[in-house]
Amino acid sequence: MATTIAVVEDDADQRDTYVDVLMANGYAVNAYADKSSAQLAFRTTLPDLAILDIMLGQDMDGGFDLCMELRNQSQTVPVIFITARDSDVDRISSQRMMAWDYITKPVSLEFLVARVHALLSIATHLQSPELNATVLTINELEIDENSMSIRWQGQRLNFTLTEFQIVESLARRPGHVKTYDALIDVTRQGLVEKNTINGYIRRIRSKFREIDTGFNHIQTVHGTGYKWAQD
C-alpha cells in the first residue's frame, strides 16, 4: 500500500500543485480544502503524513486545530505546516503541538518533496528502530541519524527537522565556525535572513537549557555565524 499523505490547503492552485508533485513522487495524496472535511476524513483513516496550512479560509487557526486532533489520535504521525505566517508565536505554537516541521511560503517543491521523504523515513525508524543505528557522539551529545533524534546527557530533545539539521551540521565539525550562509544552506529554505538563523539558534539553545541549564556549547561568532565548542 502506498504511503498516504494528507494535504489541507484552502487555495486550490497551491493544493493542486502539491498534489501533483507528491503524486508524481509516488505517494497517495488526499487533498482537503477546509477543516471540517479534513476532520471527517481523519476520523476514519489517519494519513501517514499531513501537510497543513494554518489559515484555512476564514478559520485563522484551522491548521492548528487539525494538528491537535491528529495528535490526539496519534503521537507519531508527522505533521508539516506550510504557511504564509512567519512569526515566532506561530513557530512556537507549532512546536507545542509537536509538529515536525514549519515551512514558510513560498516553498520550493523540490525542498518539500525532500522534507516529506526525510520525515517519513524518520517515522519508519521510530516505529521499527534498527539495532545498529548510526550514532554520532560528541561530548554528551548523541545524534541518531537514522531516527534523526538528538540526546543530550541521555535525554531526548524534541527538535524539528530544521533544528536537527542545524545542530547536526554544527556538531559534526566541533570548533569550526559555520557561517550564516552555510547555515542557511542547511535549512534548505530559499530565502532566509540572518535573523531567522538567530531565531533557530535561540530556540535550540533554550531546548538544551531545559535539560542542562549550564549548556553553552553553541557559541556565537559575531557577524559570522556559530560554532560547536568542545570542552
Added chain:
Amino acid sequence: MGPGLTSPTRPPSSLPSPELQRTPSYAPHADRQRSRQRPALRIRTKLLLLILALLTIPWMGYKSVREMESFLLEGQRQALELTAEGIASLLSGRQDLFSGLVGVPEVVGLAYHPIPTELKESLPFEASGTQWAELLGPLADYTGSGSYECGTEFSPESFWVRHAVGISDEYFYALFDVVDDIVIYRDPDRLKLDHSDQVRLTLESPGQSPDRYLLLSRKKEGRMSMYSMEPDWRTPLTGDSLTIVAAEFKREKTGYTVRIRIPEDFIGKSARLFFEVIDVDDQMSREIRTKISTSPVGSEHVGQVHLTTPKLAELIRPLHLRAANITIWDKEYRVRAQLGSIFPEGYKPAAADRPDMALLDQVSALTLDVMDWLLRIPATDDLDSVTALNRLDEPLLQHSMREGKSVSELRRHGGAKVIAAAQPIWAEDKIIGSVLIKQSGNRVATIKHATLSRFVILFLSVFLFLAIAIGVFATRLTYRVTRLQRETEQATTTDGRLLQDYIRSGTRAGDELGNLTRSISSMLQNLGQYTRYLEKLPDTLAHEMNNPLNVVASSLDYLEYQHRNLVDDKYLNRARSGIFRLRTILTSLTEAANLKEALRNEQSDEERFNLVELVTGCVDGYQLSNPSRAFLNHVPTSPALIHGTPDRIAQLLDKLIDNAVQFGRERSAIIVRVNELPNIIQLSVINDGPSLPKELSERVFDPMVSSSTDARHSHLGLGLYIVREIAEFHGATVTAKDRGDANGVEVTVSFPK
C-alpha cells in the same frame, strides 16, 4: 511580451522621488515642545493672588469700625455739649460768683500749683523776711518743680530756691528764699543787664504780648531796681527804673532773700505771671549758670493765674463726670473752679524707657508695638501730652464767648482723643463766663481697639484657613495638570510617534480634569489601535501576497519538474528572479512588522556583553562578504560593556552597514567606530558619499523612508527603521548627520552605560 516588460527596470526619471509620494507627508515639529511653554502666571499663583482680594474684607471691617468710632465720638460730643449747657444754665445769672473780688488767685506753672495764701490785711513791706515767711505760710521748694536750665555740674547746695506767695485786697506778695554760694551783684559799668543774680517777672494778658520785668540788686541789702525789658532780657526798654513794684533784696548767710509786693491792678484781671530766678556765679565771665523757672517749659510758655471761687467749686462738685475735666471760666479767662481729671481713674504714666529685657521680650514688645500702631491703640502715655493741649482751650473759650453759643471740638494728639465743649454762661444779656468740659475719647477708642483686635484675630484665622485651603487645592490642581501634561508629552515623541497609548495616573478622578484625562487616554488608545493597525498592515499585506506568490513559485517549480528542458530557460530564470525580489520585499516587511513583538519576547535573553568584541567580529564578517569595500574598525582597546541582546545589536549593525554600503561611494572605506564617553557608549558607522537629503534628515529613521531611487534594488526604507527600533528597545538614541570632515553620512547610536 511587450518591450516595456522585457526591461527589468523602469527608468528612474518616471518616478520623481517615489519615496516621498509613498509616505504620507508631514512636517516634523521639533519646536512643538517649545511652543507649549509660554511665560505666564501659574494656576497656583493666580489663585493665591485671588486670595489677596480677601484683604478687602479687613479693609471694610476697619472702615466700618472707624465709622462706628466717629459715630460714638459724635454722640459723646453731643452729650458733653448738653452737660455744658446744663451747667451753664445752672450758673446763669450768678454774677456774684464771677466777681473779680471773690476769687482766690493762683500762680500756675503747668506742673506747679502754688495756691496763694489769702491774707486778711496788707503785709508791711518793711517787715523782715522771717516775718513774711511766718505770714505767708510754709515755703514751697521751687527746685523740686518747674524747669531748670543749668550745666551738668549743678548741685542743689550751690543754688536752691524756696518761695511763698500771698494775696491781700490790694497786693500780691512773693517771697523768694535763695540758697546761693556766690552772690553776684549788678555791675553798674555794664550796659547789658544779664550779668548778675536777678529775678525775672513775666506778665501776660490775654491777646497781648507778654511784659517782661527785671529785678536786680546793686548791693547787699536794699531796694531792687526794676526795668521793663526786651524779649532777650539783656537791654531795658527804657533806662528808667520802675517803682510801681516794690522789691527788697537782703543778703543772708547762705544766700539771699527777695521780697516782692505787686499791686493787683498792675497784674491785671486776667494776666498770668511767672517768675524766673537767675544765678550767676563767676565774677569775671558773669555768665548765667542756672535758671529756675515756675514754668516747666521755660520762658516760652506762661503759666496761668487761677482765681478760684470756693463757692463755685462747692456748687459744681456734685457734677462729677467720668474721665472728664470741668472748668468754669470768667470772662477774663481766669479759671474760677475746676473739677475732675481727664485722666481715667487709676491712670499711671508709663515708664519712659524699658528696662533691660530679654531679647525675646524685646521682639515680642516690638511686635506688639507694630500691632498697636496698625490698630491705633490709644496710647495711654499720650494723655500726658493732653496737658499741652490746654493751650487750645483759650481759642475755644474765646470763640464760645464771642459767638455766645455752644462750641465743641474733637482734639487729636497722637493716639489720644479729647472732646472739648464750651458753653457761655449768661446773666441777663451779658456773658459772664463759660463752662469748658473736656473728656477723654479714649473709651471709644478702647472699644474700637477691642473690636478691631477681635476682628483681626477672626480675620487672620479665616484668611489663614482660606489661604491654606486654596493653596493646597491649587498645588494639587497644578500637580495634576502638570502630571497630565507630562504624561501626554511622554506618550508621543517630538516627531509624532506614539510611545504609550494610555494615561496612567489621574484617570479615576470624577471631576472635569479626570474627564479630560480619560478623554486623552481614550484618544491615545484609539490612536494606538490605529498605529498598531498601520504597523500590522505590511505584515498582513505580506501574508496575503505570500499565497499567490507561492502559487507562482510552485507552478514554476512544477513546470521545471515536468519539462526538464526548461531548467535553464532564460524566462524561467527571470521569473524566478522576480519572485526572489518579491520575497525579499515581503521578508523585510515581515521582519520590520514583527520586530517589536520579537524584541519583547527576547527580553529574557538580555545580557551584559562587550560591544567592542561584537563589532570586531562583525566587521571581519563584513570584510569577508564585501571584499570590494574597506572596513575600518576604530574601537577602543578596553572592553565597552552594554546591556542587551547581542544578536539584535549585530542585526542593528548589519542594517547600518547595509545602509552605508548602499549609499556610500563605490570602493570607499566604511568606518565603524566605538567611542566610550562618561555616560554613554557611542557606536558610529561612517561612510563617504552624498549627504543626507535635507528634507529627509528628520525622517530617515521612519519606516518606508528612503532616498534611494535605484529601482533595481528594493529600498523600502526599513533598515534604519529597524535600527531605531532596536536602539530604542535598548534605551539608546540614534542620530544621522552629515560628516563633518568630508562628504558622507555618520549614523551614531548612543547606548546608556
